[in-house]
Amino acid sequence: MGASSSSEQNVSREQREVETVAASMGALPMLQKAFSKLADPETSTVPLENLQKCFSVAYKEHSYAGNIPDSLPVLLDHLSSSVVDQFFLPAKGGVSWIEFVKGYNKCCERMSVSMSLTLLVRVFLATERNANMPLDLEIESNDVDCKINGSFLPIHVLLLLLMCWVMSWDCRNLKHSEGKGIPTLPDLNHLVLSAITSCAKLENNLNVWDSNISNLEVQLSTGKFVTWVSSTVPCLPDILRQYFHSRLQTLDELVPPNSFIGDTSSTTECDHNILTHGRAWGISLTQKNAVNEEILRACFPSSGDKMDDNLLYRSSTHGRGLNRFWSCVEGYKGALLILVAANSGDVHEGGSNDRKWVVGALTDQSFENKDMFYGSSGCLYAISPVFHVFPSTGKDKNFVYSHLHPTGRVYEPHPKPVGIAFGGTLGNERIFIDEDFARVTVRHHAVDKTYQNGSLVPAQGFLPIEALISEVEVWGLGGKEAKAVQNSHKKREELFTEQRRKVDLKTFASWEDSPENMMMEMMSNPNAVRREDR
Structure with missing residues (x-):
């Protein structure tokens, strides 16, 4: 059978080469197991129908935080066939062992962000064509590093992001063997607007607070789109590889397609959060370290976890002000994500001047009470209405x-x-939150050499923006260990506080020997003879 060991004498050179590549990624045992389950015992090949079922993602019901494109369900129906067509070359009887391993290597071997994005766009383009929704894109050749010519419309970017979100959810669902339905699809307009403002030539200023993505006809060139992905969401192309690997790894745990039913419980849970599922997913696409997994846990909580398990502080729940904030985050030794929702318009007049936005900061260290700047790394985020990330410059x-x-x-x-x-710097901070958590000040990037340049608020300008804070959240991203350390710290502080409140009467002398009693006796009878104890 194709899954036999390559140490046998009759193994071809081609088989040895593809197996060596798969073994270097640690995937060869998994591939052998998957092939044996998918292959027809009589032909020792995998029928295309089995592969398409392996990569199928379908659901009967769905909901969306915004206006879902009607073409998304059709797109997902053709995803599995497009994946199989792109990575597997079937012979007459099906996909052989060599072609099976080749397909995995083509999708999952290590490559640059641009090459991974090319594969993802190629799958998306094939899916659109299979669904009779052709894009204005052309691929020069079948090479991985080939150039893609053409342009995207904003609706195509939204469909691509939603397709990737479903695949990302699918990886988590299979990994944790939940068998739950697809939760409510998130609002990803902040990511689409980020791509539009970075890639498109806009003749007039785009009102990012009131724009309909599906009606925008601006063109986003593929070259600028690749640059946007590489600088803003570099983890996006990895989702295809993760989806491909997870589907083959968890063949025993695959859930029947008809059980993927919309489940709004997880999204309802975060309706009151600044960190919605869509925003959490966007932030996760910027991080390629351990923080990425913790943000995804908040974005796709498993059965044993809830999204709010990572929430350390919320101003509307725990109270406003620096002291309340400090009592919630003190002792947490891990990465922290702080989000600020603000309104820079006139809240009394409302109307067109009402501008709500969200900014954030990701730190790799805990908060410390210091009268000077500190830290070793971090990122600033413009989260809503337009998403951008500003990592460290290394200069300060x-x-x-x-x-x-x-x-x-x-x-x-x-x-x-x-x-x-x-x-x-002190007095000219890029973001400053006052001690009452009532106002936030955002200044131009010219005052800052620590984080990269860019506007945290749309149409920011050079003058500082002072806005009213509506909500502040702090999310702990240090994992269960950091939370356990903080709980231990809180228990220790509570114990010390309780000990200070108690008064041990045994440590004090009796009333007869106290100085107060002696003074009162002297005042009542100053001429009395008293014996001095020696």
């Missing part, structure tokens, strides 16, 4: 500033700002 290290009111000192000739800040 003013990552985080968090300073409470000093204790033990009455007067300071030069008091330091009290609040939380990211980037810039």
Whole structure:
């Protein structure tokens, strides 16, 4: 059989080569097991129908936080056939062992972001054509590093992102063997608007607060789109590889397609969060480290976890102000994501001047009470209405500033700002949150050498923007270990507080020997003779 060991004498050179590549990725045992389950015992080949069932993702019901494109269900119906056509070359009886391993290597071997994106776009293009929705794209050749010519429309970018989100959810669903239905599809307009503002030539200023993605006819060139993916969401092309690998790895745990039914419970849970599923997924696409897994846990919670398990602080729940904030995050030794939802319009007048936006900061270290900047790494985020990421420049290290009111000192000739800040310098912070969590100030990137350039708020300009804060959230991304350390720290602090409240009467002398009793006796009869104890 094709899954036999390559140590046999009759193994061809071609088979040895493809098996060596698969073995270098640690996937050869998994492929042998998957091939034996998919292959027809009589022909020792995998029928195309079996492969298409292996990669199929279907669901009967769905819901969407925005306006779902009508073409998405049709697109998902043709995803499996497009994947099989792109990566497997069937012989007369089906896909042989060599072609089976070749297909895996072609999709899953390590490659650059641009080459991975080419594979993803190739699958998306094939899926669109199979669904009779051709794109204005042309692929020069079948090579992985070939050039793709043409342009996207915003609706195509949205469909591509939604397809990738479903595949990303599918990987998590199979990994944790949940068997749950596809949850409510998230609102990904912030990512689409990011691609539009980065790739398209806009004649007029786009109102990002009130724009219908499906009606926009702007052209996004493929070259600029590749650049946007590489700089903003570099993890997006990896989703195809993860989906491909997960589907073959978990053949025993595949859920029948008719059980993928819309489940709104997980999305309903985060309706009141700043960190929605769509925003969490967007942030996860920017990180290729351990933080990525923790953000995905918040985006796709498993049965034993809830999205709010990672939530350390919410101003509407725990109370506003730096002291309330500090009591919730103190002792957490791990990466933290802080989000600020604000309104830079006139909340009393409302109308067109009402501009709501969300910014965030990701730090790799815990918050410390210092009157100076600290930290070693981090990222700033413009999250809504347009998504952008601003990683470290490496030129400066003013990552985080968090300073409470000093204790033990009455007067300071030069008091330091009290609040939380990211980037810039003291007095000219890139983001500054006041101690009452009432206002946030966002300044132009010219004052900041720590984080990369770019506007955190649409149409920001050079002048500082001062906005009213509607909500602040802090999410812990250090894993269960960091949370356990914080719980231990809180218990220890509670124990010390309780001990300080208790008064041990045994440690005090009796009333007869107390100085107060002696003074009262002397005042009542000062001439009395008293014996001095020696």
